[in-house]
Amino acid sequence: MSVTHPRRRGARRVAAATAGLAAVGALVIASPTAQAHETHHGGHGHGSRTVDLQLLAVNDFHGNLEPPAGSSGRVTELQADGTTKTIDAGGVEYLASSLRTARQGQERSLTVAAGDIVGASPLLSGLFHDEPTVEAMNKLGLDVTGVGNHEFDEGKDELLRLQNGGCHPVEGCYEKGRKFKGADYPILSANVVNEKTGRPLLKPYTIENVKGVRVGFIGVTLEGTPSIVTAEGVKGLKFLDEVETINKYTKELKRKGVNAVVALVHEGGFPASSAYNYDCDAGGSGTGLSGPIVDIAKHTSADVDALVTGHTHNAYVCTIPDPKGNDRLVTSAASFGRLFTELDMKYDTRTHDIVRASVRGSNHVVDRTQNKAADMTSLISRWQTLAAPVAGRTVGWISQDITRAGNESALGDLIADAQLAYAKTLDPSATIALMNPGGIRTDLVHKASGSEGDGVVTYGEGFAVQPFSNTVNLRTLTGAQLVTVLQQQVSGSNEAAPKILQISAGLTYTLDLTKSGAARVVTDSIRLNGAAIDPAASYRVAMNSFLSGGGDGFGELAKGTGELVGGDDLAALNAYLTANSSASAPLAAPAADRITIVQ
Template structure:
């Protein structure tokens, strides 16, 4: 069952080693239910972005809708029942990029729900920095928002009742992290266990530059080694790393086997090298960031195979990690570590306590959330689309041009990560099929980024399109969503920037010439060079007064009615050869 808040608070206060307890002779079974990348999605996400692919007994695949924190809490209660040595852990991005239900109150609802759910500790992720370090510290320690005040005046926000860990995040010029690098607790059966928490060193490329310009994000491996040594000197032998860095999935199904060809056969990306190189004193890794579910093994520097796990995003699955601790050494028996991801059935039972927390916050934003802002004739897929150019990206960028024509905008470009959801035709509440509520529009563009209109030369526009396939985007392509004035072709058989066929690029039907000037609208994240699109930082004559969220809602209101709903776009502005 979920542990009462008083015990969680006591554990936070008792980070220093407790007196040695008499340990049992038999190996001690430990459970770590693990979460990551919730992004404030307290209710299930509609459409493909909220689905999980699973393999049926006959080997075919099916898609099932999943998620919901009250449903997740009920599953965790059941999984933890009868487990005396159990700690619920997170691997970052629990908040940030959140839907209206949480974002309207600066993610305090999500922290409340995680407290009620029984979260014991989490690392930070890149999205914990979406509003800068001061806001992250407020989320951790409490206090009212500096501009909007107290969400509930009679009950000022008390902060998280679980520790946030940020072992590789420092203020520039300083060595100590802005939040604790690790957390030590003593299990009821006696042994101590330490958790080191870190986020990806690439956070500056994933967060608006002004919010992280005073911070340094250090390489993960040296920081893991440093704090593993510190824990070892304190006599803590059982060490778990919570790191917000991840891998693509091993296959299309959420529980496909990652180790069919040996250790780490399907684990890719930087997390593989982190897990392979980090201190042999670390016993296992709980990861996040890639939004994919996997259970893999990696051979570490001492030759031992170590477990590396991740749950899917948005509360669609959780990972049940289990291992034993040797009572004589108080260290993890590494070969005993096992894990499995479990789907959170959105139609499953809800935990009543967590359900009430979510429902209470829901009631506060209901009037705004349920307001109709538009009408659609079918599903407009964005986050859940399998295509590089998405049907939802077309109206989002067209709306941005419409909102910034007063600044001379000719075209708009949007990073694909800026869209966090889909617009689904079938109603999720009482609004009726095809009705888009403000909450649904907000879920698509929850960052409330400012729109910046700038002047780019023809060369700069072409370079922006090349940067979709080069630099940090060469191995993981980020195709920008684009408004209707822009057309071009790419050849995906080529490599890097050469994929762009520059002679096919047209604006309003005319070839782009080096000396041309174009007024281009992007969000503030891209305007500062985010996601490796550094050319936007050189744009000149900047102006802007509205946000991406507002422009999208206004566009839907202006161009759709109950009798003339917005049609599903063909998404054919980019030709992929």
């Protein structure tokens, strides 16, 4: 059930020696019971019983090889005077330099990830089914990753191909004479099992051995994955409880003499501040973080030394008490390679365990002022050449940034309008379109990097916004069902973290966030083209195939009748941009005034 991986450090050290120094900011958190240990770095001599161990961690990279654009490519930094500033960050050329610099002088260093390394990726990676990102992670020196929900976007067979190698079963090899080799690192899926056999899809854990220090890593993804990916993507799989799974394999590792254990958990939390260097423990341990990961951390075995997490795309380094009441670090490095987490700790060579009180954590900015890693530049250039015939095609023009920010976003409105326009070509009776916010991956930026002119929207930029290859489908809902759908945004599984659907022009209503649950939707405010929704009437509603299957907790949508499966959602967006904009008359951002927010 496990594999021990010898260290592959020679090439990494050469690369580190030539990397530019990273300009990074950091927040350092330590257990309040931390004690100083006299050690002799990298050795056991002179009476020392501890050695230094460094873990570097990323999460939710999502194939962002090139620097992400707009707000997706910035982090917020808290300043000493209480103000904040934003920093441009991310891009694998800079991430590689940052990690290689961080490893300098470290005899024992491991690089790990907490899932969603691939999936929902920009065109440069997504067009090639994320082979470029796996190649980049191999060069980066990634040692192990947990599995995230987006690794299932194309189904389990494609995930297995990314691990084991081989050319795409439909598109074949992308370069003559070059066969995709797969990931050098294990992708762990301890709680993802075959529903018939109960066996894990991939290895549940790995034991990494770096110069005599043995660390067990257990990888899990959120149990609720089936509700946020397409049903086809997880067909035949069962997702088990995260805590029970981690605790089970922690015991197995201990039976094998591995006492140092780290959980890679693709589930996350919500810090009290959006600043990456906010002091999460300013009010005491366990006070600065909320969300699902808190409960997971509180119940995960005290034999687990740290939890590296993800999924929510937030940045935090927080201490949360374990079941024995001892503080334990829980970390996340935001998303898209904009940050990385550094965990420094002591490993006791007699107990073969991590000294919990020694564990210190910090998040660092992947600053774009540092030198680029030449091997990553070469990798990007190679894949850009292959993608160029598709990526650079102009599909429209915009007069300003059109962003996904807010409960109702300008970009969300634009996509909903595009889907409704397309749906009307399939069925003229279509009157409403709904778009899930999680399906909008980045902004449309008026002035993006590269050689394009201001306002030009390329196919590659549109792909970055909607990379899932969903179809635009139609279902018939009663007015009563439509009300239920709107209530499902803020109730049930979505009550704690609402998922506000983006809506097409003509549909309006009030959302009162001062209330709780379904009552947040003011039902008598719901109008379509000024007329109240009739509970008994039928409405033809457009949505993507993910929503049509009940994804994101919208089970009522799946109950709609008369499903009609249309074409690609990105094609619908591109067609709308082409039809409604030109170089001389670029498209402005919608007003985002369809939902009245009370808060």
